Amino acid sequence: MRNTLIIFQKELRGYFASPIAYLLMAFFAVIFGFFFYSATRFFILQGMQMQMRGMGMPMDVNEYVIRPLLSNASVIGLFLIPMITMRLYAEEKRSGTIELLMTSPVSDMEIVLGKWLAALAMYMCVLGVSAVNLGLLFAFGKPDWKPILVGYLGLILQGGCLLAIGTFISTTTRNQIVAGGATFGVCLLLWVLDWVSSYETSAWGKVVSYLSVVTHFEPFSKGVLDTKDILFYLSMIFFGLFLTARSVESLRWRS
Amino acid sequence: MIKVEGLSKRYARTLAVDNISFEVQKGQIVGFLGPNGAGKTTTMRVLTCFLPPSSGSAQVAGFDVLEQPLEVKKRIGYLPETPPLYPDMEVIEYLTFVAKLKGLSNADVPGRVREVCDRCAISHVSAKLIGKLSKGYRQRVGLAQAILHNPDVLILDEPTSGLDPKQIIETRELIKSLAGDHTIILSTHILSEVEESCEQVIIINQGKIVAQDTVENLTARLRGSESVSVEIRASGGALNQSDVRQKLEQVAGVGHVVLKDTRDNRVTYEVEGLPGRSIRADLARTIVGAGWDLNELRTVGMSLEDIFLELTAAEKRSARSTDSTPSTDANETQEIKQ
Ligand SMILES: Nc1ncnc2c1ncn2[C@@H]1O[C@H](COP(=O)(O)OP(=O)(O)O)[C@@H](O)[C@H]1O
Numbered sequence: 001m002r003n004t005l006i007i008f009q010k011e012l013r014g015y016f017a018s019p020i021a022y023l024l025m026a027f028f029a030v031i032f033g034f035f036f037y038s039a040t041r042f043f044i045l046q047g048m049q050m051q052m053r054g055m056g057m058p059m060d061v062n063e064y065v066i067r068p069l070l071s072n073a074s075v076i077g078l079f080l081i082p083m084i085t086m087r088l089y090a091e092e093k094r095s096g097t098i099e100l101l102m103t104s105p106v107s108d109m110e111i112v113l114g115k116w117l118a119a120l121a122m123y124m125c126v127l128g129v130s131a132v133n134l135g136l137l138f139a140f141g142k143p144d145w146k147p148i149l150v151g152y153l154g155l156i157l158q159g160g161c162l163l164a165i166g167t168f169i170s171t172t173t174r175n176q177i178v179a180g181g182a183t184f185g186v187c188l189l190l191w192v193l194d195w196v197s198s199y200e201t202s203a204w205g206k207v208v209s210y211l212s213v214v215t216h217f218e219p220f221s222k223g224v225l226d227t228k229d230i231l232f233y234l235s236m237i238f239f240g241l242f243l244t245a246r247s248v249e250s251l252r253w254r255s
Numbered sequence: 256m257i258k259v260e261g262l263s264k265r266y267a268r269t270l271a272v273d274n275i276s277f278e279v280q281k282g283q284i285v286g287f288l289g290p291n292g293a294g295k296t297t298t299m300r301v302l303t304c305f306l307p308p309s310s311g312s313a314q315v316a317g318f319d320v321l322e323q324p325l326e327v328k329k330r331i332g333y334l335p336e337t338p339p340l341y342p343d344m345e346v347i348e349y350l351t352f353v354a355k356l357k358g359l360s361n362a363d364v365p366g367r368v369r370e371v372c373d374r375c376a377i378s379h380v381s382a383k384l385i386g387k388l389s390k391g392y393r394q395r396v397g398l399a400q401a402i403l404h405n406p407d408v409l410i411l412d413e414p415t416s417g418l419d420p421k422q423i424i425e426t427r428e429l430i431k432s433l434a435g436d437h438t439i440i441l442s443t444h445i446l447s448e449v450e451e452s453c454e455q456v457i458i459i460n461q462g463k464i465v466a467q468d469t470v471e472n473l474t475a476r477l478r479g480s481e482s483v484s485v486e487i488r489a490s491g492g493a494l495n496q497s498d499v500r501q502k503l504e505q506v507a508g509v510g511h512v513v514l515k516d517t518r519d520n521r522v523t524y525e526v527e528g529l530p531g532r533s534i535r536a537d538l539a540r541t542i543v544g545a546g547w548d549l550n551e552l553r554t555v556g557m558s559l560e561d562i563f564l565e566l567t568a569a570e571k572r573s574a575r576s577t578d579s580t581p582s583t584d585a586n587e588t589q590e591i592k593q
Pocket residue numbers: 255266267269270271289290291292293294295296297298583587589590591592593
């Protein structure tokens with residue numbers, strides 16, 4: 001436990017000691033800000049039109065602004081996650097510091113966990129940027145906070161699962177760029193798998209779209225907590241971390 | 256302290272370490288000597304639990320590297336060939352991280368880090384980024400990292416490679432100063448290094464141990480006779496060289512005498528004894544008895560360079576005469592890590 005914390009601190013510090021953390025946060029702020037602006041503007045225009053037609057129905061901010069925003073955030077995450085995980089192991093392998101980690105009295109799993117948790121924390125910091133935008137919504141409207149919380153839980157679970165996969169991929173190479181590229185490819189694949197369900201209705205189409213991380217995010221964005229989806233993410237995280245630990249172990253045998 | 260028995264390590268195609276056995280006693284400094292690709296790094300990686308052995312066993316302080324790696328790791332300080340440093344960390348930050356990783360309690364960390372910084376003479380750069388340090392300083396930080404948890408055993412992989420002569424001397428001094436508290440294995444492909452710093456030497460070539468002994472014994476074993484260098488000064492007036500030579504040659508057990516150097520009123524001879532004869536005491540007595548000053552009397556060992564050439568040549572000869580297994584190139588310099 002202590003060892004995991006030591007690795008966690010070192011990794012998190014590594015993100016903020018290099019430009020990467022700020023770059024990611026800035027990137028997210030710009031893209032998310034853009035979506036936020038579009039969504040709110042659209043929402044206001046719609047509201048005005050409704051009023052002109054005499055339909056003074058109060059519109060639902062959660063439904064029309066927050067829900068699409070959360071979906072957007074989940075997609076932006078697909079692009080950021082490779083940049084968060086690519087260095088985790090590849091860099092240590094390239095510089096030889098992996099020898100320090102693996103000859104210290106620390107278990108492989110403690111290292112894996114520490115690294116993954118740091119990546120998750122970094123990802124949460126990036127997501128945290130969107131709090132500013134949401135703050136504006138709370139300042140000028142009365143959104144329901146419970147679905148938002150559920151949405152963020154979904155983002156974190158989805159992120160955790162992709163981060164675990166990214167961490168695994170980072171153990172397989174000593175080249176950060178390769179690790180990042182491959183992770184991006186896998187993230188993209190897991191995302192587009194969802195499209196299969198739109199034209200393929202057979203059993204295998206269902207299986208494939210079940211594997212899509214985006215499919216499982218949908219309920220969260222609506223504010224619906226479904227244990228089935230939580231279980232999916234948790235088992236993907238577990239699987240990813242398990243693969244990572246095995247891969248680290250096999251570094252010793254293959255080398 | 257260290258016990259290796261029948262250890263082999265095979266990479267996909269290469270047999271990097273081939274059935275080696277050796278033992279290192281507590282408190283010794285052992286030199287692991289061999290050309291590039293001999294298997295030094297591989298052996299060290301097995302000892303540090305970085306790589307598992309393919310067969311055979313290795314024990315450190317009574318713990319097996321496969322069965323109780325955590326116990327072994329606690330007792331080993333390791334400086335890999337490339338010091339495992341994070342360039343974007345400050346020295347003190349890095350050492351604090353490693354100290355915690357090695358299991359020091361939070362309360363002990365700052366004190367111990369300061370102590371080690373002093374010991375390795377890096378206190379004045381402790382606030383600098385590691386990436387900004389010179390190679391010599393980085394090596395010292397690497398050493399500091401290895402001794403942080405005061406391990407029983409220190410394993411240093413080519414600790415002086417790539418340093419300039421001044422840095423080499425400083426690093427050697429540092430290593431020697433650590434000798435008292437730790438059992439040290441250091442690898443090198445530079446022969447003088449072993450002569451300088453080690454008591455014991457294990458010579459390894461193509462994954463096999465070629466020789467293993469104390470530095471003096473090895474020299475003696477190979478040479479069989481003793482060579483002594485003497486510097487003589489006339490205590491007054493000039494020195495008659497033929498006179499000196501004659502006197503030296505008359506000493507019991509002396510083989511032949513070679514003039515090495517003359518300067519002002521000093522002469523240096525190298526005197527070789529007959530095999531198995533000890534000549535130093537008699538030489539000294541004769542020189543002083545003749546009324547000259549004995550400025551220096553020193554045994555000239557065979558350099559390890561000579562030993563090494565001899566041993567590996569012998570190895571090659573026997574290998575050629577017996578079976579010709581597909582041999583891996585000993586001088587293969589490519590170092591594939593991982
Ligand atoms: N990771 C690896 N994969 C494959 N072969 C390797 C690897 N590491 C070392 N070798 C080979 O094993 C042999 C011994 O290497 P090494 O232990 O690094 O020697 P040294 O440290 O004495 O120079 C060499 O022939 C080298 O090419």
